[in-house]
Amino acid sequence: MRIRSDLERIEAEIDRHLHSPIPFISVVSRYIVGSGGKRLRPLLMVLCARLCGNRSNKDAALSVVFEFVHAASLLHDDVVDHAEVRRNQPAANTVWGNPAVVLVGDFLYSKAINLAVSHNDVHILEVLTRATTLMAEGEVLQLINADNLEVAEEEYLEIITRKTAVLISAACQIGAIFGGGSHQEELALRQYGHHLGIAFQLIDDTLDYTGQVEELGKPIGNDIKEGKATLPLIHTFAHCAHEDRQRLKEIFSADEISPVDFLKVKSIVTGCGGLDYTCQSALKHVGAAKEALEVFPGHPTKALLQDIADFVLCRRT
Amino acid sequence: MRIRSDLERIEAEIDRHLHSPIPFISVVSRYIVGSGGKRLRPLLMVLCARLCGNRSNKDAALSVVFEFVHAASLLHDDVVDHAEVRRNQPAANTVWGNPAVVLVGDFLYSKAINLAVSHNDVHILEVLTRATTLMAEGEVLQLINADNLEVAEEEYLEIITRKTAVLISAACQIGAIFGGGSHQEELALRQYGHHLGIAFQLIDDTLDYTGQVEELGKPIGNDIKEGKATLPLIHTFAHCAHEDRQRLKEIFSADEISPVDFLKVKSIVTGCGGLDYTCQSALKHVGAAKEALEVFPGHPTKALLQDIADFVLCRRT
Numbered sequence: 125m126r127i128r129s130d131l132e133r134i135e136a137e138i139d140r141h142l143h144s145p146i147p148f149i150s151v152v153s154r155y156i157v158g159s160g161g162k163r164l165r166p167l168l169m170v171l172c173a174r175l176c177g178n179r180s181n182k183d184a185a186l187s188v189v190f191e192f193v194h195a196a197s198l199l200h201d202d203v204v205d206h207a208e209v210r211r212n213q214p215a216a217n218t219v220w221g222n223p224a225v226v227l228v229g230d231f232l233y234s235k236a237i238n239l240a241v242s243h244n245d246v247h248i249l250e251v252l253t254r255a256t257t258l259m260a261e262g263e264v265l266q267l268i269n270a271d272n273l274e275v276a277e278e279e280y281l282e283i284i285t286r287k288t289a290v291l292i293s294a295a296c297q298i299g300a301i302f303g304g305g306s307h308q309e310e311l312a313l314r315q316y317g318h319h320l321g322i323a324f325q326l327i328d329d330t331l332d333y334t335g336q337v338e339e340l341g342k343p344i345g346n347d348i349k350e351g352k353a354t355l356p357l358i359h360t361f362a363h364c365a366h367e368d369r370q371r372l373k374e375i376f377s378a379d380e381i382s383p384v385d386f387l388k389v390k391s392i393v394t395g396c397g398g399l400d401y402t403c404q405s406a407l408k409h410v411g412a413a414k415e416a417l418e419v420f421p422g423h424p425t426k427a428l429l430q431d432i433a434d435f436v437l438c439r440r441t
Numbered sequence: 442m443r444i445r446s447d448l449e450r451i452e453a454e455i456d457r458h459l460h461s462p463i464p465f466i467s468v469v470s471r472y473i474v475g476s477g478g479k480r481l482r483p484l485l486m487v488l489c490a491r492l493c494g495n496r497s498n499k500d501a502a503l504s505v506v507f508e509f510v511h512a513a514s515l516l517h518d519d520v521v522d523h524a525e526v527r528r529n530q531p532a533a534n535t536v537w538g539n540p541a542v543v544l545v546g547d548f549l550y551s552k553a554i555n556l557a558v559s560h561n562d563v564h565i566l567e568v569l570t571r572a573t574t575l576m577a578e579g580e581v582l583q584l585i586n587a588d589n590l591e592v593a594e595e596e597y598l599e600i601i602t603r604k605t606a607v608l609i610s611a612a613c614q615i616g617a618i619f620g621g622g623s624h625q626e627e628l629a630l631r632q633y634g635h636h637l638g639i640a641f642q643l644i645d646d647t648l649d650y651t652g653q654v655e656e657l658g659k660p661i662g663n664d665i666k667e668g669k670a671t672l673p674l675i676h677t678f679a680h681c682a683h684e685d686r687q688r689l690k691e692i693f694s695a696d697e698i699s700p701v702d703f704l705k706v707k708s709i710v711t712g713c714g715g716l717d718y719t720c721q722s723a724l725k726h727v728g729a730a731k732e733a734l735e736v737f738p739g740h741p742t743k744a745l746l747q748d749i750a751d752f753v754l755c756r757r758t
Binding site for chain 1: 548
């Protein structure tokens, strides 16, 4: 399958660029970057470039940028969320402490932009740094809304657009630019990535209720413990009966959330259709992502991108 | 004086770019960026551009980049060092907590690079992102060497080169590029910035022993409390008598350092010539910085840059 060789090329480039003259940086970087991420962002960049007619073999080298920015944001997220486990291993901050993790995050982020600069295309850099700025704003927005059950759905979509969709969208758009796509193709792939990113995050939100710990690589109920109201809960809170709402408020505002509390929340969210609603919403975004591909003629890579969009709906990790 | 109008233009640009659609980000950003920094880096960029014949009035807009990168690194430093006070006000992390400070740091950093990209010059971006990558590595290097009294002087110079001098040097070099300087002029100003940056940091190191709290804006003895051995102490430890060395080891490895402990360290460091040695070393770097300017003919801006180098030696804040 074509994807396998792409993933191998991406993996080789990631490995090549994880080197730092300071061994400790390489160790922490490899811990986060090497811990079984799906390489979704680099893969999308490479595929979008191919769909737009890319003939350069430097695509994989550029694609590393998106994995590094993603890894940097995971490191800082873990500090912000006091995470204990990620991808079935102790979160980096629990191994090396917050200071090291903040600084290695800075390194990965800086290294990513430095790599992107070496490709010598200001338009690519505009898209990339606009995305990283929006991402940082999204993270702050999420932090401000911590412990707030009454976020409007629209505002929540704004948060996940910035937090998740913007980087995936940028990877797709930059793939188009790198591959020599037309302005129309560039915008189409940016749209594709945007909707794919939203769908990806919404499914992530549902997995926090329905996932299996071993597959997910982190405990379920994590979002609620961290005070993050995601769409299943936001929708439920806005639509459930008065007494359920009171119960949710109590549980959500408590300092500690017990497994029994979590099961109660899960039962209310399921009963009020919060999970169904979120899945339906993700499905719509997957539809919109595929629709964005319509400007492209039939092409094996187009079919792959469609499959990836469908795959997002079924993902369990 | 010419500097005043430059500083006013720089201040106006800083203010203009501190805006974020998320008011909280603007508040935290203004707290750190607006809290009385000297604007040394932007000013150097503007002056170096002028010395190389700059005719564009976008110099101040680009110079903001250096203040934002600097502010981002201060925010992350404060988290790493658990700082309590900076520039005579509570450190940002004590006001808003570590998570917000990490994320607003990310925002400022990202915004800085985004601003730099808008100036459409890949060479400038190469110099800038190489500098930020080295900076991140330098911060990690310093963290790894925390609580280590036996750092070699050479390694210490490597740390402060990365941590402090690299950004000042990049500001000067980028000023040269922006101003249309020759390759030789670019390298000369890069050298100027490098030596100025080292001298700046060495004087900073001495001020941690001899400064006045009100002028410095933070407690003296801070470095020792944070487990940072700087040149005065490193030199002293390598050269003092056996019993002083034992005393330093005991104090430095203790969990808490009392005012009496600090006075003891200060007396050993002063007695062994650690402060004199550091000042002499700073003086040499100021000399090297001024020497680097020799490739330029007489010019009022050259004289200003020479004055700035001298001023670094006398600074008390």
